[in-house]
Amino acid sequence: MTVLPPDSVLIRSIAAWLPRQRWFGGKDGRRIDDLSIGTATELRPGDPGLHHLTLDVTQDGVTDRYQVLLGVRRDLPGRLRHAEIGVLSDGRDEPKARLYDAAFDPDLTRTLLADLADGAAAGPLRFHRMPGARIRTDLASLPITGEQSNTSLLFGDAYICKLFRRLSRGVNLDLEVNLALTRNGCAHVPAVLGWIELAPGPLDGDAEPVTLGLLSDYLHTGADGWSLAIASVRDWYAHTRAPGEDEWAELDASAAGGDFAAEAERLGTATAQVHGALADAFGVRTVPACEVRAMAARMNDELTATCRAVPDLAPHAKALTAAFVELAALADPLPVQRVHGDYHLGQVLRTESGWTLLDFEGEPARSQDERRALAHPLRDVAGMLRSFEYAARFLITKPGSVPPESRPRLETRAQAWAARNRAAFCRGYAAAGGPDPAAHAALLRAFEFEKAVYEVRYEARHRPAWLPVPLGSLAHLTA
Numbered sequence: 001m002t003v004l005p006p007d008s009v010l011i012r013s014i015a016a017w018l019p020r021q022r023w024f025g026g027k028d029g030r031r032i033d034d035l036s037i038g039t040a041t042e043l044r045p046g047d048p049g050l051h052h053l054t055l056d057v058t059q060d061g062v063t064d065r066y067q068v069l070l071g072v073r074r075d076l077p078g079r080l081r082h083a084e085i086g087v088l089s090d091g092r093d094e095p096k097a098r099l100y101d102a103a104f105d106p107d108l109t110r111t112l113l114a115d116l117a118d119g120a121a122a123g124p125l126r127f128h129r130m131p132g133a134r135i136r137t138d139l140a141s142l143p144i145t146g147e148q149s150n151t152s153l154l155f156g157d158a159y160i161c162k163l164f165r166r167l168s169r170g171v172n173l174d175l176e177v178n179l180a181l182t183r184n185g186c187a188h189v190p191a192v193l194g195w196i197e198l199a200p201g202p203l204d205g206d207a208e209p210v211t212l213g214l215l216s217d218y219l220h221t222g223a224d225g226w227s228l229a230i231a232s233v234r235d236w237y238a239h240t241r242a243p244g245e246d247e248w249a250e251l252d253a254s255a256a257g258g259d260f261a262a263e264a265e266r267l268g269t270a271t272a273q274v275h276g277a278l279a280d281a282f283g284v285r286t287v288p289a290c291e292v293r294a295m296a297a298r299m300n301d302e303l304t305a306t307c308r309a310v311p312d313l314a315p316h317a318k319a320l321t322a323a324f325v326e327l328a329a330l331a332d333p334l335p336v337q338r339v340h341g342d343y344h345l346g347q348v349l350r351t352e353s354g355w356t357l358l359d360f361e362g363e364p365a366r367s368q369d370e371r372r373a374l375a376h377p378l379r380d381v382a383g384m385l386r387s388f389e390y391a392a393r394f395l396i397t398k399p400g401s402v403p404p405e406s407r408p409r410l411e412t413r414a415q416a417w418a419a420r421n422r423a424a425f426c427r428g429y430a431a432a433g434g435p436d437p438a439a440h441a442a443l444l445r446a447f448e449f450e451k452a453v454y455e456v457r458y459e460a461r462h463r464p465a466w467l468p469v470p471l472g473s474l475a476h477l478t479a
């Protein structure tokens with residue numbers, strides 16, 4: 001049972017299973033033309049056995065590398081049936097072994113924790129413990145499932161181990177940034193406890209190790225910004241006038257019980273502090289005005305391409321282009337630095353001690369080089385402002401979500417909620433030393449529109465039912 005099945009059986013099983021996985025990046029209609037095993041490492045012999053695989057998956061001439069934890073058992077208990085990848089038969093009636101996604105098997109993932117605690121090495125895999133960190137090894141894991149591009153394992157309520165599914169060349173951005181900020185004592189990221197990497201191998205000649213996993217403190221008291229914001233919006237929609245209140249006066253959003261503005265302001269403050277820490281850790285560079293013009297041209301090219309793919313965006317194109325032209329006309333050089341890169345309410349957690357930022361990997365739909373590129377910090381501010389727009393409209397935009405007669409009233413409420421929380425976030429950001437959004441209106445607007453174009457493309461490809469959300473907010477912002 002410790003020996004891997006012949007490649008052909010394994011590869012056929014994985015090729016059929018891969019496209020069904022939420023985290024598989026190649027589900028855009030392209031066929032898998034070739035699939036091969038890059039590395040295979042036995043991490044635990046016996047029944048159940050654990051193997052670590054890297055897979056090279058080629059689609060339309062482009063090869064991406066993924067990792068899979070392969071479990072092998074003679075009998076698969078009911079709790080693991082949903083994770084089955086394939087059956088290995090000996091040619092007679094009885095299956096010889098069952099292959100499955102071991103991320104779902106706490107009996108096997110325990111091995112990862114033990115190896116991290118030991119700073120072990122296995123074949124090309126290297127397990128690193130953060131100097132000074134103590135890692136408990138007696139915890140069982142539970143995978144987080146859902147809308148994730150990676151697979152994260154919760155170990156008790158102490159640790160979270162993020163296993164990157166599509167592997168990028170060299171050190172993963174999430175590890176690089178979290179490690180630098182943990183070392184600098186930044187309170188707004190979860191502390192890094194360890195990481196797993198693939199040592200540069202003779203096979204592909206990579207000079208740098210490839211990051212496979214990241215073990216961090218699990219912030220078990222945290223609530224994510226998106227759920228908190230949505231709860232606030234729901235409360236604001238239901239808010240009614242107090243008895244005796246002037247029925248013609250504008251409704252006062254601050255009087256709604258679930259008002260989010262104080263949280264939005266604190267989030268702005270935390271964001272500016274993280275930007276300061278990123279500038280300290282990685283430095284700041286200034287780009288000349290010609291590069292700003294090139295950036296504006298790229299934004300406009302993406303707009304043109306997206307209008308072709310999603311014609312519903314076309315009615316907004318004129319207003320968006322005008323914002324990119326305005327950006328190109330800015331004569332000043334721009335300071336750029338490491339930023340979050342895909343900043344939205346789903347990437348922040350509110351704990352009892354403040355806001356924490358997660359997932360510094362950048363936008364999943366961008367290339368590795370684009371994700372690593374330096375940017376002006378207001379690009380993140382724009383990302384979060386877009387997220388307030390999303391949260392404000394999410395509950396009412398999907399077709400059939402509210403009766404048509406309520407829509408105009410709720411759209412007015414949505415606009416008020418977004419305006420109030422955008423202003424609070426920007427206030428907190430500027431007060432904590434970030435570049436003042438009010439003083440950089442043209443830059444901020446261009447970044448917001450760039451993100452909105454990305455969102456239209458993202459939603460059309462991954463969640464078509466959400467497409468009315470960015471389109472609805474664009475209708476308002478470009479009116």
Ligand SMILES: Nc1ncnc2c1ncn2[C@@H]1O[C@H](COP(=O)(O)OP(=O)(O)O)[C@@H](O)[C@H]1O
Nearest residue numbers: 148149150160190216217218219224346358359
């Ligand atoms: N350190 C942590 N503490 C608590 N929850 C976390 C932590 N890291 C991630 N999470 C939860 O897991 C979710 C996904 O994490 P994320 O890093 O964004 O993964 P992905 O790249 O797969 O989207 C987050 O939205 C958050 O709810």
Ligand SMILES: O=P(O)(O)O[C@H]1O[C@H](CO)[C@@H](O[C@H]2O[C@H](CO)[C@@H](O)[C@H](O)[C@H]2O)[C@H](O)[C@H]1O
Nearest residue numbers: 147149342344345346363364386387390455458
């Ligand atoms: O979290 P990821 O790094 O996978 O980011 C991608 O997916 C996000 C959605 O999960 C997407 O964010 C968009 O939807 C959010 C609501 O679900 C909203 O708050 C964001 O403002 C909006 O951009 C993100 O763009 C995408 O890269």
